Amino acid sequence: MRPSILDPLFVPITSLAGVGPKVGALIEKVVAADLGDRAARAGDLLFVLPHTVIDRRNRPGIALAAEGAIVTLELRIDRHQPPPRGNRSVPYRVYAHDDTGEIGLTFFHAHAAYLEKAMPVGEHVVVSGRMEWFNGRPTMVHPDHIALASEAENLPLVEPVYPLTAGLSGKVLRRAIGQALGRLPELPEWQDDAFMRRESFAPFGDALTRVHYPADPIDVAVEGAAWRRLAYDELLAGQVSLALVRAKVRRLSGRPLVGDGRIVEKLRAALPYSLTPSQEFALAEINADLADPERMLRLLQGDVGSGKTVVALLAMARAVEAGGQAALMAPTEILARQHLATIAPLAAKVGLRIAILTGREKGRERAETLAGLASGEIDIVVGTHALFQETVSFHDLVLAVIDEQHRFGVHQRLAITAKGDAPDMLVMTATPIPRTLVLTAFGDMDVSKLTEKPAGRQPIRTVTLPLERLDELVGRMLDAVADGQKIYWICPLVEESEEIKLMSAEDRFASLKPLFGDRIGLVHGRMKGVEKDEAMRAFKQGETRILIATTVIEVGVDVPDATIMVIEHAERFGLAQLHQLRGRVGRGDKPSSCVLLYKDPLGETAKRRLSVMRETEDGFLIAEEDLKLRGEGELLGTRQSGTPGFQVARIEVHADLLEAARDDARLILSRDPELQSDRGEALRLLLYLFGRDEAVRLLRAG
Ligand code: ADP
Ligand code: MG
Numbered sequence: 001m002r003p004s005i006l007d008p009l010f011v012p013i014t015s016l017a018g019v020g021p022k023v024g025a026l027i028e029k030v031v032a033a034d035l036g037d038r039a040a041r042a043g044d045l046l047f048v049l050p051h052t053v054i055d056r057r058n059r060p061g062i063a064l065a066a067e068g069a070i071v072t073l074e075l076r077i078d079r080h081q082p083p084p085r086g087n088r089s090v091p092y093r094v095y096a097h098d099d100t101g102e103i104g105l106t107f108f109h110a111h112a113a114y115l116e117k118a119m120p121v122g123e124h125v126v127v128s129g130r131m132e133w134f135n136g137r138p139t140m141v142h143p144d145h146i147a148l149a150s151e152a153e154n155l156p157l158v159e160p161v162y163p164l165t166a167g168l169s170g171k172v173l174r175r176a177i178g179q180a181l182g183r184l185p186e187l188p189e190w191q192d193d194a195f196m197r198r199e200s201f202a203p204f205g206d207a208l209t210r211v212h213y214p215a216d217p218i219d220v221a222v223e224g225a226a227w228r229r230l231a232y233d234e235l236l237a238g239q240v241s242l243a244l245v246r247a248k249v250r251r252l253s254g255r256p257l258v259g260d261g262r263i264v265e266k267l268r269a270a271l272p273y274s275l276t277p278s279q280e281f282a283l284a285e286i287n288a289d290l291a292d293p294e295r296m297l298r299l300l301q302g303d304v305g306s307g308k309t310v311v312a313l314l315a316m317a318r319a320v321e322a323g324g325q326a327a328l329m330a331p332t333e334i335l336a337r338q339h340l341a342t343i344a345p346l347a348a349k350v351g352l353r354i355a356i357l358t359g360r361e362k363g364r365e366r367a368e369t370l371a372g373l374a375s376g377e378i379d380i381v382v383g384t385h386a387l388f389q390e391t392v393s394f395h396d397l398v399l400a401v402i403d404e405q406h407r408f409g410v411h412q413r414l415a416i417t418a419k420g421d422a423p424d425m426l427v428m429t430a431t432p433i434p435r436t437l438v439l440t441a442f443g444d445m446d447v448s449k450l451t452e453k454p455a456g457r458q459p460i461r462t463v464t465l466p467l468e469r470l471d472e473l474v475g476r477m478l479d480a481v482a483d484g485q486k487i488y489w490i491c492p493l494v495e496e497s498e499e500i501k502l503m504s505a506e507d508r509f510a511s512l513k514p515l516f517g518d519r520i521g522l523v524h525g526r527m528k529g530v531e532k533d534e535a536m537r538a539f540k541q542g543e544t545r546i547l548i549a550t551t552v553i554e555v556g557v558d559v560p561d562a563t564i565m566v567i568e569h570a571e572r573f574g575l576a577q578l579h580q581l582r583g584r585v586g587r588g589d590k591p592s593s594c595v596l597l598y599k600d601p602l603g604e605t606a607k608r609r610l611s612v613m614r615e616t617e618d619g620f621l622i623a624e625e626d627l628k629l630r631g632e633g634e635l636l637g638t639r640q641s642g643t644p645g646f647q648v649a650r651i652e653v654h655a656d657l658l659e660a661a662r663d664d665a666r667l668i669l670s671r672d673p674e675l676q677s678d679r680g681e682a683l684r685l686l687l688y689l690f691g692r693d694e695a696v697r698l699l700r701a702g
Contacts, residue, residue, distance in 0.1 A: 002688055002696075003681070008183035009043030009689075016042060016179045018172065026168040027176060043689065045180035046208055048173070049230075050160030050220045056128045056145075057157050062138050063100035065131040072128040072157065073140075074098060074149060077119045082112055094119055106141045124149035128157075158214045177212055184208065190682035191232075192664070201229040222653050231654045232661060237686050239658075239665035241695030246297060246445075247673065257290040257398055257424065259321030266350040267317050271310065273454065278302075279311050282448035286315045286426060289446070290322070290399070296424035302450030303619035304583025305457070308428045311450070312401045313343055315426060320352060320379045324398030327419075328382045331404045333358045333529055334536065338558055339403070340382045347380065357383035357392070360529045387419070394419055401426045430580065430619075460586040461593040462614050464570070466600050473566070473595060474515065477546065481519055486539065486562040487546040488584055492569045508568065509548040516546055524550040551577065559584070563592040570596035570613075571606035575626040578613050605629055 002010065014024040024040070031044045056072045065071045075096035083090035092110035096103055096119075105127065107115060119125050129143035145155050162173050184205055191201060202210065207229040210219045218224040222231075268275075275283070282300060289296035302308045316326035328343075330336040340356045347354045355369045355378045372378035376395030381387065397420030427445070465473060477487055489512075491505040509522040521544035523535035539547040540559050565585045570578060578596070586592040596610055612625045672680050687696050 002693070003685055005185050005187070006043070006685060006688055008185065009046070009180070010041050011183075013040045013042055013045065013176065013180075016176050018179075019176050023168065023172055023176070026165055027173065029165045030163050030168065030173070042180040042183055045177045046184065046689075048162060048177060049211055049227075050162050050214070052161045053214055053217050053220055054144075054159040054161060055157075055217060056155070056159060061100035062098050062103050065138065067131060067133045069131050070129070071131050072126060072155070073103070074124060074126050074152075075103065077121050077123055077125055078102075079121060080112075080116065080119075082110075096125070101138065103138045103140065105143060106139055108142070118146050118148075126152040126155060128155060156213070158216060158219070160212060160214055160220060181209060181212055187685055188678070188682040190236075190679060190686045195660075195664075199228065199232070200225055201232070202226065204229070204233060228654070228657065232657045233686060234690055235654065235658050235661035236664055237690035237692050239661045240668065240683060241687055241692035243665045243669050244675075244695040247669065255398070255421070256293045257319055257322035257324065259290075259318040261321070263317045263321050263350050263352065264314055267314060267346060270346055270349045275310070276307065276450070276452055276454055278450045278452055279307055282311055282450060283314055285446070285448045286311070287318060290315070290318055290424055295422055296399075296426065296446075298426050298446045298448060300426055300428045300448050300450070302428070302430065303453070304430050304580055305453055305587050306430075306450035307454055308403070308430070308450060309339060309342055312403070312426065312428060313346065316380050316399055316401060317350070317352065319399035319424070322398065324396045324423075325373070325376065325378065325394050326380045326399040326401065327387055327394075327397060328380065328401045329387055329403065330382070330384060333360060333384055334532060335403065336382050336384050337533060338536075342558065343380070343382065352379050353377060354380045354382065357381055358386050358529075359384065361386075392419065396420070397423045399424045399426065401428065403428045404430060430583075456589045457586060458589065458591045460565075460582060460617060461591070462582065462596065462617075463593065464596045464598060464610050464614060467568075467597055468600075470597070473597070474512065477564070477566070478515060480564055481516065481545045485545070485564060486542070486559065487564040487566060488562055488581075489546055489548045489566045490568060490581055491548065491550060492572045505548050505550050512546070512548065518543075519545045521547045522549070523547060551581070558587065560587040561590070563588070563590050565592070565594040566597060567595070568597045569599060570610060571598045571602055573609075575609050575612060575622055575629065578609065579619060579622045582613070582617075 012024075013019050013027055014021060019027065027045070027048075028040045031040045031048055054070055056070055058069060059072050059074070060066075060069075062073060062075075065073070075098055078095045078097060081093040081095065083092055088109060092107040092112065092115060094105040094107070094115060096105065105119075126145075126147050126149055127140065127143040128145040129140045132139050132141060144159075147155050160174070162170060162177075164170060164173065187204060189196070189203060195201070201207070202225065207226040210226040211230065214220050219226050221227060282302075286296070286298060286300075289298055300308055300311060312328060316328065319326045328339055330339055336356060336358050340354070344354060353372075355372060357366070357369050357373075361369060369378065369381070370391060370393075373381060374393050374395060386392070400420070400423045402425070477489075480487060489508065491508050505522060505524045509520065513520055521535045521539050523532050523539075527535070535544075535547070538544045539562075542561075562585050565582055567573065567578065567581055573581070582594045585594065594613075596613060598606070598610060602610070608625075608629060612622060616622060668675075668679075668683065674680070675683055684696055687693065
């Protein structure tokens, strides 16, 4: 149960004064926390952090206030000049002065009663806003703040600026946040004394207050002391909870999976190639994990085309030998079918019984698969999110392989775990994730890497080409098709949008169709599953030779004899995506090329991305560059996937804190695995505050 001291923060935001259902819905939009399906709580508001400040400390006096500057003025009010009756286009003016000069304050569509009350004639009033000079006359249109001089200490001289959304004003949001802060109880310190001193950290509540009521711009700076303290708390919460989940998950298991090799040996013999050294090495690591009574939590990293699927298959075969079932989960249906297509022929040769389960399987077929999984007649199932559904139950799931992990969230990882008796887990990712991110998202997961590509691969020649030279390119593509080559042609959007005039896949298909005739195919995300399959099949078998596609083919599709990748509007794609797409070619033994078609003029970042693509094929280098260019949140796709973290912590700034948090989490749990001490109690508060209740629940469950 949640410690009751935190109850005030766990009320819905709509129970705060001034937050009705409408404002509540707007606030929910800006709450950075991944809410999942729960409503926003007061506590979530604490972590809606300002990204910058408006500095209102400049008090130059009227005469010296520069055009366009944000200034704060102390004025004496001289007179009000309301607009003539019935003429709303003339503004309401209030005239005032200070020692240096006179100013007219301007209000459109004003509420006279309000202005008269806020600025009584003869009174001293403090206003803050943007200075404007109109024909040599100083003015301020709609000051941001107006207060009687006697009450002016409440004016935010360093005003935090929050992320907003249409319809939500800064004032309303600030007020709600202020209330949430007011509900924050005095909390015991969870940080270590020595560490607090070394880092000059303020207590949690103080740091949070400082960020929301900054006295200086440094207070909201990511590298400032207040922010660092909060970032550390978040990272610590993340690392402690990952360590807890992991410890728990490991304890759950106790089932060594040892195969006798009868299926694996046959499979190896059936492969048309031998494994690369790093495939062998990864497999040995995985087999050791499977044989160990502790549960496996392993990340298999390997660049596009490095051959992860076969490693997964051999691991699954071992699990089946040991008497269990295995599941392979992919993020898209196309990819699931692709895996099935790769695996099925091999499986058939060695007598593995295999099935597919996606949203598309319906009716009798689906019922049969579900029955086969429940009875144990199916050894291996390949599928998508559909595998998480309640209706799916396994006879004995012992190994879950998750492909392209960064698209799945933590909840989903736990959901598949619940389908078995603590199944071993192998996560495969093609986006090489820098170590800091692995730590943040996965904690101390074991990592295997596929460092080389299968032998015989040719390097991919990458060129950039402005869209104006499209005709020239099309000519060369016609030659290539005549020469028997296969071409992917990627377009960014499915439909033409009014604002962004990007060539959509359908339009491009229509414009090239007369030239390529029935050698051209089309596949995009809005097509029905069977249509997609058919388009992919025709391309794979060479009936079509140029495939116009949206990014549905981004992940994992394998057509080894495709040799040309054209990416239209390459400037619109992120580096990771470009790298993934390019990885679709260069899989066979023929030389391949990648053409990045771009629209001039290129922005700085886009220019940099394209040149990185030209310079290197090394996925790890590209991932590091991507991290620099984009920041870590996007790289991991946390927004969609609900991976914890990244509310406060900015890994590129706080990598040192991440390392420290990891060491700390280890130390804490090695001393007190159940968090039973006083400090443990305090740490539970931290976990709840940062929304890691999953960890606490596991802990409580014993
Ligand atoms: P990834 O999933 O890592 O992007 P895949 O598993 O799709 O890569 O493998 C890419 C291609 O390489 C497939 O066509 C596969 O059959 C082939 N392949 C895998 N391992 C080897 C190997 N050791 N030698 C030759 N080809 C291999
Ligand atoms: Mg793959």
